[in-house]
Structures are given as structure tokens and as C-alpha cells.
Amino acid sequence: MPTTRRQFIKRSAAMVSVGLVMPKLWIREARGQTIAADRKILVIIQLAGGNDGLNTVVPYTDSRYYSQRPTLSFKDSELKDKQGASTIISNEFGFHPALTEIRDLFSSGRVAVTLGVGYPNPNLSHFLSMDIWHTANLTGLGSEGWLGKYADVALVGKVGLPASSVGGVLPKTLYSNKVVIPSILNFAFYDFTTDFNYPGDSTNQLNTFQRTAGRNIASDTYNGAINSIGLEAVKGALQVKSSVANYVSSVTYAPDNPLAQGMKMLAQIITTIPEASLLYVTLGGFDHHSDQISHPNNRVDKFSGQHAGLLRWFSDAVKTFYDDMAQHGLADNVLMMQWSEFGRRPNENDSFGTDHGTAAPLFVIGNSVRGGVYGQQPSLAATNLDIAGNMKFTVDFRSVYTTVLDKWLGVDSKSVLGASFENVGFLA
Amino acid sequence: MAGITYEEAAHLLRRMGFGGPPEEIDDLASRGREGAVDYLLNFSQIDNRSLNDLLQISFDFSNPSDPSRFNGGEMQRWWFTRLVHTRRQFEEKLTLFWHNHFATAISKVPDLLMFGQNLTLRQNALDRFDDLLLKVAQDAAMLVWLDGITSVRGKPNENFARELQELFTMGIADAVTGEQNYTEDDVKEIARAFTGWKPVPPRDPNNQFGFGFVVNPSEHDNGVKTVYGQTANFGGEDIITIIAARRATARFLSRKLLEFFVYPLTSSSSDKVTVEKFADVYLNSGHSIKELARAIFTSDELFSDRARFALVKSPVELIVGAIRMLGGRYNPGTSGRQENANILAGLSGLLGQELFNPPDVSGWPHGLGWINTANLLMRFTYADFLAIFRTNNFDAPGMWLTQDQLRKYSRSSSKKTVKNFLSVLGPLNVDSAATRALRDYLQTDDRGNTVDFVADDLTIDKKVRGLVHQIMCLSEFQLS
Numbered sequence: 005m006p007t008t009r010r011q012f013i014k015r016s017a018a019m020v021s022v023g024l025v026m027p028k029l030w031i032r033e034a035r036g037q038t039i040a041a042d043r044k045i046l047v048i049i050q051l052a053g054g055n056d057g058l059n060t061v062v063p064y065t066d067s068r069y070y071s072q073r074p075t076l077s078f079k080d081s082e083l084k085d086k087q088g089a090s091t092i093i094s095n096e097f098g099f100h101p102a103l104t105e106i107r108d109l110f111s112s113g114r115v116a117v118t119l120g121v122g123y124p125n126p127n128l129s130h131f132l133s134m135d136i137w138h139t140a141n142l143t144g145l146g147s148e149g150w151l152g153k154y155a156d157v158a159l160v161g162k163v164g165l166p167a168s169s170v171g172g173v174l175p176k177t178l179y180s181n182k183v184v185i186p187s188i189l190n191f192a193f194y195d196f197t198t199d200f201n202y203p204g205d206s207t208n209q210l211n212t213f214q215r216t217a218g219r220n221i222a223s224d225t226y227n228g229a230i231n232s233i234g235l236e237a238v239k240g241a242l243q244v245k246s247s248v249a250n251y252v253s254s255v256t257y258a259p260d261n262p263l264a265q266g267m268k269m270l271a272q273i274i275t276t277i278p279e280a281s282l283l284y285v286t287l288g289g290f291d292h293h294s295d296q297i298s299h300p301n302n303r304v305d306k307f308s309g310q311h312a313g314l315l316r317w318f319s320d321a322v323k324t325f326y327d328d329m330a331q332h333g334l335a336d337n338v339l340m341m342q343w344s345e346f347g348r349r350p351n352e353n354d355s356f357g358t359d360h361g362t363a364a365p366l367f368v369i370g371n372s373v374r375g376g377v378y379g380q381q382p383s384l385a386a387t388n389l390d391i392a393g394n395m396k397f398t399v400d401f402r403s404v405y406t407t408v409l410d411k412w413l414g415v416d417s418k419s420v421l422g423a424s425f426e427n428v429g430f431l432a
Numbered sequence: 433m434a435g436i437t438y439e440e441a442a443h444l445l446r447r448m449g450f451g452g453p454p455e456e457i458d459d460l461a462s463r464g465r466e467g468a469v470d471y472l473l474n475f476s477q478i479d480n481r482s483l484n485d486l487l488q489i490s491f492d493f494s495n496p497s498d499p500s501r502f503n504g505g506e507m508q509r510w511w512f513t514r515l516v517h518t519r520r521q522f523e524e525k526l527t528l529f530w531h532n533h534f535a536t537a538i539s540k541v542p543d544l545l546m547f548g549q550n551l552t553l554r555q556n557a558l559d560r561f562d563d564l565l566l567k568v569a570q571d572a573a574m575l576v577w578l579d580g581i582t583s584v585r586g587k588p589n590e591n592f593a594r595e596l597q598e599l600f601t602m603g604i605a606d607a608v609t610g611e612q613n614y615t616e617d618d619v620k621e622i623a624r625a626f627t628g629w630k631p632v633p634p635r636d637p638n639n640q641f642g643f644g645f646v647v648n649p650s651e652h653d654n655g656v657k658t659v660y661g662q663t664a665n666f667g668g669e670d671i672i673t674i675i676a677a678r679r680a681t682a683r684f685l686s687r688k689l690l691e692f693f694v695y696p697l698t699s700s701s702s703d704k705v706t707v708e709k710f711a712d713v714y715l716n717s718g719h720s721i722k723e724l725a726r727a728i729f730t731s732d733e734l735f736s737d738r739a740r741f742a743l744v745k746s747p748v749e750l751i752v753g754a755i756r757m758l759g760g761r762y763n764p765g766t767s768g769r770q771e772n773a774n775i776l777a778g779l780s781g782l783l784g785q786e787l788f789n790p791p792d793v794s795g796w797p798h799g800l801g802w803i804n805t806a807n808l809l810m811r812f813t814y815a816d817f818l819a820i821f822r823t824n825n826f827d828a829p830g831m832w833l834t835q836d837q838l839r840k841y842s843r844s845s846s847k848k849t850v851k852n853f854l855s856v857l858g859p860l861n862v863d864s865a866a867t868r869a870l871r872d873y874l875q876t877d878d879r880g881n882t883v884d885f886v887a888d889d890l891t892i893d894k895k896v897r898g899l900v901h902q903i904m905c906l907s908e909f910q911l912s
Contacts, residue, residue: 129579131540131792173784174806186806189782194806197813198901199820202894204878212902213812215869221907226744230803230907234812237805 044412045274045334047283047325048151048177049263049342051318053290054130056311057347057364061117062098068384072350075304076297076358082306093117094377101307102315105323106367113375114326115367116430118404120382122363122397126346126390130291130360133345138176140402140421150405151282152180153420154413159183164279165244170269171286178284184236185282188244188269195245196238213238247276255328257321263287264321271328274338287321289314290344294355304356318342322369339370339412339431343401350384351393362390363397366404368430372412378428403428436465436735439859443740446912447693448472448729449521451753454856469729473558473722475520483517490764496544496640504538505768507547508777508787513764515752516776526557526725528748529692531787534568534600535795536577538788545631546788548641549573558722561685561714562676565600566669572631572643578793580629585653588623595793596622601675607683608704608711614660621657626668628652676719682711689724694734695742696799706733741861741911744802747783749912750811751776754818754904757857759837765829772830779817782810803910815904819897835889838896846874846885849896853903860908870902 063069064080083091083098091107092098097117099107109115123142127133132144139146148156151167159166160182167185169178174187188194196213198206217235221228253275257268266285273280289310298309306312322340329335347364363382382388382395390396403425409417411431418424436444441461445452449472460468471478491510496502515524530553538546552571556564568574574592575581583589598604602613628651632644647667657666659674666674675681686707690697697703710727717723728734745753755762765773777787784807790796823832841856843849850870854860874895877883885891903909 129540131537135792174804184805186804188806193782193813194809195813196809197816199816199894199897201820202878202898205894205898208873208876208878208880209898209901212869212873213905215872216866216902216906219863219865226741226800226911227907229800230744230808230910233803233805234808234905234907237809238812240805241809 040278043278043281043334043337044414045281045283045338046151046408046412047267047270047285047338047340048175049267049318049322049340050175050177050284050286051290051314051342051344052130052134052286052288053292053344054133054346054348054360055290055344055364056292056296056358057344057361058350059296059311060100060103060315061119061365062100063096063381063384064092064098065096066381066384069350072384073352075356076306076352078306086307096381097377100312100315102312103319105319106369109323109326109369110375114371114373115369115375116373116428117377118366118368118399118428118430119377119379120363120395120398121343121366121379121401121404122346122395122399123401124397126362126394126397128346128360128362128392130345135176137343137345137401138179140405147179148181149175149177149179150420151177151284152183152185154409154415155180155183155185155282157415157419158413159281162279165240165273165277166279167282168273168280169284169286170266171284175284175286178282184233186237186240187284191245191248191269191272194241196241210238244273244277248272250276253328253331255324255331257324257328261317261321263317264324267321267325268328271325271332274329274334275332287314287318292348292357293353293359294357296357299356309356326369336371339368339372339408341404341408342367342369343404347395349392349394350389362394363399366401368404368408372432373430374432376430378430399428400425407431435461435463436468437461439740440465440735441468442859444468444472444729444734445521446749446753447525447734449525450515450749451757451912452521453757453759465735466730469726472522473726473729475523478520480519483514483519486517486764487513490766493547493641496547500769501767502543502547503768504543504546504788505774505777507538507543507550508780509764509768509774511550511787512752512762512774512776512780515748516755516762523554523557527553529689530557530564530568532692532790532795533688534574535790535793536573537790537792541573541576543788544641545571545573545576545643548643550788551641558725559720560676561681561719561721562673564721565676566672568600569596569626569668569672570629570631570645572645575629575631580626581631583623583627583629584651585624585627588620588627588653590619590623592626593619593623596671597675599794601684602678602680603684606680607687608707613678613680618659621659621666622671624653624655624657625659625666625671629668677715679711679715682714682719683707686710686714686724689728690733691798692743693728694731695736695739741908743912744799745910745912746796746798746802747780747785747807747811748787750783750910751780751814753912754815754857755831758818758833758900759840760818760831760833761826762831763826763829770829772828775829775831779810779814783807783814784810808910811910812905815901815909819901819904822893833897833900835892838892838900839887842887842892842896844887846871849874849885849887850899853896853899857900857903857909860903860906862906862908866906866908870899873902874899 062078070077085091085101085104091101093110135144136142138149140150155167169175169187171187178185196210198209217231251272257264270283292311296311298305329338343366346361348358348361352358379399382398402421406417406425407428409415409420438461441457445460463471492501518524536549549571552567556567578592578595579589580592597614606613628648630646630648632646634640634642656663713727714724768774785796821832841852843852850867874885875882
């Protein structure tokens with residue numbers, strides 16, 4: 005019987021899969037750990053590809069929004085979720101109808117929306133604009149991430165897994181000069197894997213690796229450095245593996261929602277590894293140059309299509325994760341911050357889509373936020389748009405970082421960002 | 433002709449290619465230093481029909497606008513098929529070098545253009561540097577990647593002008609003297625010289641990757657520019673000729689080739705002398721990449737002790753090398769949608785190197801930049817996968833190591849078996865502590881008891897596969 009990679013992954017995944025339904029009380033007993041009251045966890049959710057801000061937080065009283073978007077715009081009467089409940093949040097703005105759960109969290113004061121977030125001389129390249137956000141360096145040439153720099157200041161020498169991303173690639177935000185931060189694709193791979201045909205040999209394999217990597221080789225050679233990273237990696241992976249195996253929750257993360265699955269991994273880390281404080285997850289696919297909404301037989305359906313689907317995933321994943329944190333007594337300890345490299349152009353194109361834009365709203369979510377709308381919506385008046393027809397930012401993204409660094413992570417933001425920026429005010 | 437040692441030949445093949453099985457190394461060793469280098473360097477003379485036949489049945493890029501047949505994933509499958517199955521090893525290694533040097537990525541550039549660029553790199557890999565640089569600069573992929581297409585008279589885009597100097601030719605600071613090679617004014621003036629450069633869509637229906645090039649006179653800035661103190665109505669082509677002839681370029685390119693193919697350089701005066709020596713070769717040979725390569729690969733520097741296992745393997749080198757050294761199999765199938773057909777590209781991405789998609793214009797990391805806890809664990813996982821993937825169906829896509837191949841290198845004792853596999857996978861020169869640990873592994877049963885080693889079918893399937901996994905996890909195997 006040939007072994008395929010997929011079978012391998014399935015079998016490995018089965019070994020670490022838990023997902024038992026347990027009563028809440030039992031969970032608390034089983035965990036047996038007390039939560040430090042001052043534990044501050046930051047979860048970054050990147051929406052990659054350029055999320056359409058205008059259709060995420062809809063300025064439904066602005067006539068220019070409707071003239072720029074004859075096809076894609078949501079009328080105020082259309083700002084209703086699929087239960088028919090309004091998604092309007094103020095006398096100016098309403099959420100996209102797919103953001104049901106985010107609307108609920110907003111209603112209970114747990115969502116801060118900052119309008120018009122961007123930076124001067126906006127770059128319309130995904131790559132460069134992402135790098136600018138990742139590094140908080142407006143040239144895009146920085147080699148360290150803004151949270152990597154924070155890690156250099158605050159996380160050096162922390163045991164366990166103080167910071168981690170989930171996914172195949174470590175985002176530049178977490179590039180650190182002093183702290184080793186992994187990106188874990190799945191827990192089955194974050195392991196010292198051995199031949200599953202001979203499970204009885206796995207201890208021998210692990211022992212042999214530890215013997216060869218533990219040889220006495222000068223640390224200033226490539227061999228010495230690689231061996232010490234290898235030992236650390238395997239040790240850390242085994243700890244993560246045995247820790248996350250203790251994760252129990254009665255919350256169900258939707259199996260077909262990749263962001264929810266990523267956030268489940270974050271929950272497994274956060275709830276079982278007390279040192280975990282910086283976590284990162286990415287949902288891609290927001291680059292909707294075409295078919296942002298569905299249009300079967302030219303019958304436009306704004307409530308389905310690519311953008312609605314992705315926002316539904318976002319909203320569902322955030323709520324599931326929030327509930328999971330609450331179940332583990334961690335709801336006060338977690339702050340979620342969403343970002344995207346840019347918004348999209350006000351003027352819709354001819355392909356049921358929108359092109360690369362600039363400023364966009366940004367969500368910060370958690371029990372600790374002062375819920376509400378912050379900043380100022382950029383003007384859609386033609387004279388206020390830039391040469392490409394894009395909006396001018398009103399809040400520098402580094403102000404959002406400043407607020408999070410100063411008020412949540414408790415470091416001097418200037419030591420991380422190299423300059424001072426205005427506090428947006430969404431954290432007490 | 434005096435031969436070179438087996439170890440030297442294996443080292444040369446790892447550097448000019450991705451390593452290979454013992455028979456290939458023996459053949460190279462018998463050719464001597466110059467002979468072996470010339471054989472690998474003159475790759476166009478090596479019969480590569482078996483690869484071409486395989487590509488023929490495995491890919492259909494005849495209609496690049498059909499995304500089910502042609503896309504970024506299929507391009508990666510295509511390149512990995514070449515990497516594993518080619519007999520022209522240096523062609524692939526050098527193309528990979530240039531791909532990293534002129535780092536351009538499908539994250540921004542359409543697949544079609546990225547593929548066209550790869551063909552351009554291959555076709556000009558050993559030409560005069562001026563010619564390669566001009567071809568790459570006029571190639572549609574670069575015009576998109578560094579925004580040349582938006583650069584017009586009155587609104588020049590500086591992106592290409594900057595990277596041309598900083599990353600492709602001279603570097604900000606001179607590789608030997610440390611002096612500043614150009615000013616911000618040079619960047620601005622050079623940007624003007626490249627205005628109006630436009631790709632032309634392919635006209636030949638039989639060559640849909642062959643974009644043309646034109647300078648659009650209405651968008652080109654025809655005024656005089658002052659570059660490096662010279663004033664004239666320079667066009668982009670003039671600029672490339674000027675830069676390619678600068679000693680700073682000769683030094684920068686020599687240093688980059690030495691660090692990619694030989695060993696990391698220090699700021700010592702003796703290493704500066706080495707860079708100067710090869711810069712002279714470049715300048716005295718009319719900027720011939722081939723002559724510079726010949727000088728580097730036949731050099732005492734390449735064959736020095738200092739060069740041996742002095743480089744950290746890139747993920748592609750690690751993945752392709754292990755399969756080639758062990759005589760593993762990679763069947764690319766006929767479509768990336770088949771299960772496991774594109775497994776090598778997938779694994780390479782997990783190890784940190786996605787072909788056609790370098791992280792940014794400065795290329796991939798190097799040295800210990802390749803190694804962090806997550807991707808080192810993935811290297812170990814790859815080692816495990818290659819060691820333990822078995823099949824009864826060679827017609828199915830995927831990667832395997834057959835029982836026959838493992839039997840070929842197994843010997844009657846644990847000592848000889850360990851020694852043989854260390855040789856096949858290097859030869860790796862490891863200390864007695866590692867050898868002892870590997871022998872103990874072969875002779876330890878599931879209960880931890882010491883047993884005799886007998887190379888029977890079960891032991892080969894269990895312990896020899898485990899041994900391959902272990903050797904590929906050694907720090908020494910991460911090095912080239």
C-alpha cells in the first residue's frame with residue numbers, strides 16, 4: 005500500500021486531534037492553572053490582498069459612495085444580516101451584512117473601528133505595502149518587524165513559546181533579531197516525525213537525533229549553530245505537542261473556515277502555554293479585482309460572492325475564538341487586531357470588482373477595548389482623492405500600533421517605532 | 433590527466449550542481465579538475481534527451497492562457513522535474529543563481545512573464561554580463577516587477593534604477609574599497625534613461641512566452657543626463673554598458689558568485705585580493721560569465737579545505753540533492769492536481785524556498801538565514817518523508833526511495849552500512865560520536881535492547897530507512 009503525504013498528514017493529525025465535548029467546569033479543573041491577571045495576549049489577524057474597507061464599514065449616508073459604486077454598494081435598507089437584523093452601527097456607518105458576529109460584539113462594546121487608516125505616499129504594490137505595515141518603516145526596507153522589535157525589548161529570554169505565527173510562512177511583523185519565533189503550519193508537522201509504520205522505533209529515532217545533535221561541537225561553527233537550533237526546535241516542538249494535547253474546549257471551529265482553523269491553533273497555544281503572548285494568523289484572498297460579488301446570469305447578488313464569503317469567515321472565526329477565550333477565562337486577557345495592506349479604490353471597475361486602494365477601517369476587538377468608532381472617514385469628494393482616485397488617509401497606521409504598544413503591551417512605543425504617534429484612544 | 437579525489441569530485445558536483453550518485457562522482461573524478469569543470473560548464477553538449485522526453489509527457493504549456501495546464505504551481509513542478517532529472521546540472525544551478533540575483537516573484541508578476549524570464553535566464557546564463565543584464569532588463573517580468581512599465585518622461589519611476597545599481601551590479605558600497613558607488617542623483621538620472629521601456633505582447637503563436645521589447649519614443653526622456661559625472665543623452669542600454677564595465681560591478685559580481693558557490697568572505701585583505709583576482713578575470717575576458725565561472729570552479733579557493741562544507745544548503749539544494757545522491761525517484765505525473773505530483777515544490781515552500789517566488793527583490797536568505805526552528809523541523813520532516821515513502825506503483829506521481837536502492841548501499845555490518853550511507857549522502861566527514869550513535873541506532877530494538885545487525889528485508893525497511901532519516905538530520909548534511 006503506497007503511503008501518500010495526505011495519509012501521513014491525516015494519521016499525524018489524528019494523533020493530536022482532541023475536540024472532545026467537555027463541560028465547562030471540568031475544563032477549568034483539568035487545566036489546573038491560574039491565569040495571571042496581568043497576562044496580555046495580542047492576536048494579529050492579517051487580511052491579505054487588500055480588504056475593501058468601503059464595503060466592510062459602509063458609509064451609507066454618503067451619496068458619493070453610491071455614485072462611485074453603482075453596482076457594489078449596499079443601500080441602508082440592505083444592511084441586514086441573513087436573519088434580517090440590521091448591521092447599521094451608527095447614523096453614518098453600517099457593517100457588511102456578512103459581519104453578523106462582529107456586529108454583535110460591537111453592540112456589546114467590544115469592537116473599536118478606526119477609520120481611514122493608512123500612511124503617507126501610499127504604495128499600491130501588495131508586497132511593498134505589506135512590508136511597510138509589517139516593519140512600520142515607510143520605505144518598506146526594514147528588516148525587522150514591528151512586533152519583532154517589541155519581542156527584542158520584551159520577550160528575550162522568555163521560556164516556552166512567547167510568540168508564534170500559524171501558517172506556512174513567518175510574517176515579517178514577527179521578524180526579530182533576538183527571539184526565535186516559529187510559524188507553525190500544523191501541529192502534526194511541528195514535531196520530530198518518524199516512520200509511522202514502526203511506531204516502536206520512534207523513541208530510538210528521537211534518542212539518536214538527540215545524541216547526534218547534542219555532540220560537543222563549537223557553537224561558532226555552522227555545525228554547532230545548526231545542532232543547537234535543532235535541539236531547541238525539537239525540544240520546543242515536543243513541549244508544544246504535549247501542551248496543546250491538553251487543550252479541551254466545547255467550542256467548535258467551523259471545519260471549512262481556514263481562518264477559524266488557524267485561530268483554533270492559536271487557542272490551543274494560548275490556553276495551554278502560559279507564556280504565549282504574541283500570536284499571528286493570516287486569511288488571504290482579498291484581492292478582488294473581479295467578481296467581488298456574485299452575479300449569476302448578470303443577476304447581481306451582493307450578499308454572496310468572494311468578499312462576503314471571506315468576511316463571513318472573518319466574523320465567524322473571531323466570534324468562535326472569542327467564545328473559546330471566554331470559556332477558558334481569558335476573554336479579558338486577549339486583544340485582537342486586524343489589518344490589511346490597503347483598502348480598495350472607491351470607484352468600482354467593470355469586472356464586479358475594485359482595484360488597489362489606500363486608507364481603510366481597522367478593527368480592534370476584545371473586552372478591554374473602548375468600543376466605538378474612532379478617527380475620521382476620508383472624504384470621497386473628487387477633489388480630495390489622490391491622483392489614482394484613492395482616498396487620503398486620516399489616521400497613520402503607526403498610531404494604531406502606538407496605542408496597542410503603549411496601552412496593551414505596556415512598552416514605550418517610541419522604543420519600538422522610533423518616533424511618537426498619536427494615541428487613537430480605543431484602549432483605556 | 434591527473435584525476436581528482438572522490439571527495440573533491442563530490443564537492444564540485446554539489447557546488448556546480450546538486451550532488452549525484454556514486455557513479456556520476458566517479459566519472460567526474462576521472463576527468464581531473466579542468467576536465468570535470470569543463471564537462472559541467474559546457475552543459476549544452478551533454479545529452480539531455482531523457483529529461484526532454486519526460487518534460488514532453490509531463491507538461492503541456494502550449495496554451496498558457498489555460499490555467500488548468502499552466503500556472504505558478506505547474507511552473508514549480510516543471511522546474512523541480514528539471515532539477516532532479518537533468519544531466520545538465522550546472523544549467524539548473526546557474527539559473528537558480530540568476531533567479532536569486534535578479535529576484536523577481538509571482539507575488540507581483542504574472543506567471544506567464546515569470547516563466548518567460550526563466551527562459552531568458554537559461555538562454556543567457558553564460559553570456560557576457562552586459563548581454564544578460566540587458567535581456568533581463570528588457571524582459572517583461574522585470575519591467576513589471578520594478579515598475580518600469582509605469583516609468584515615463586516627466587514621471588520616472590526610480591525602482592529599477594535603484595535596484596539595478598544596488599542589487600544587480602555594484603552595491604551601494606564597493607565590495608573591496610567600501611566607497612560609495614553612486615549617488616541619489618545618479619539614481620534619478622538613470623531612472624530618466626529607462627523611461628518609456630515597454631514590453632510587447634508575443635506575436636508568434638508558437639512562442640507565447642516570447643514577449644518583445646520597445647522603447648516608446650513618446651514616453652522616453654530624450655534629454656541629457658549626468659551619470660557618474662558623464663553628461664550625454666543616455667538611453668537605458670548605454671547605462672547598462674557603462675555599469676557593466678565598472679570595476680565596482682566586476683568586484684560585486686565576483687563576490688556574489690564566490691559567496692554563492694565557494695565560501696562566505698570576510699573583510700580580510702586576503703579575501704579582498706581574492707575578489708580582485710576574479711574581478712580581473714571578468715574585466716579581461718570582456719565580461720564573460722563563462723570565463724569567470726571557469727576561473728572560480730577550477731580555482732584553488734574552490735578546492736581548499738576552507739570551502740569544504742562551508743555553505744548552508746538552500747532548501748532546493750537539500751531536497752534535490754538528497755534524491756539525486758540516494759538514487760531516489762521523483763515522478764512528476766502529468767498534472768499538479770494529481771496527488772503528490774508537486775510534492776517537491778510543496779516541501780520546498782515549507783522549508784522556506786518557493787521557486788519563482790523569492791521573498792523580495794534582494795532574493796532569498798543565505799547561510800544561517802535558512803535555518804530557524806520551524807524550517808529546520810521541516811528539514812527533518814523532509815528527511816523522514818524521503819526515507820519512509822514507499823510505493824508499489826511507479827506510475828503514480830510522487831517521491832520514493834525503493835527497497836532495492838536501499839539494499840544496494842546496505843552492508844553486512846552496522847559499521848560498514850553507516851559508513852556507506854554517510855559516503856553516499858556526502859561523503860560526510862562526521863566524528864566518531866555521531867558514527868557511534870548511528871551504529872547504536874541500527875543495533876537497538878524497540879525495547880531498547882542491543883541486537884545484531886542483519887541486513888534482511890525487514891531491517892532495511894525499518895532500520896536502514898531510519899538511518900537515512902537520521903543522516904539527513906545531521907548538521908553536516910545541512911551543509912554543502
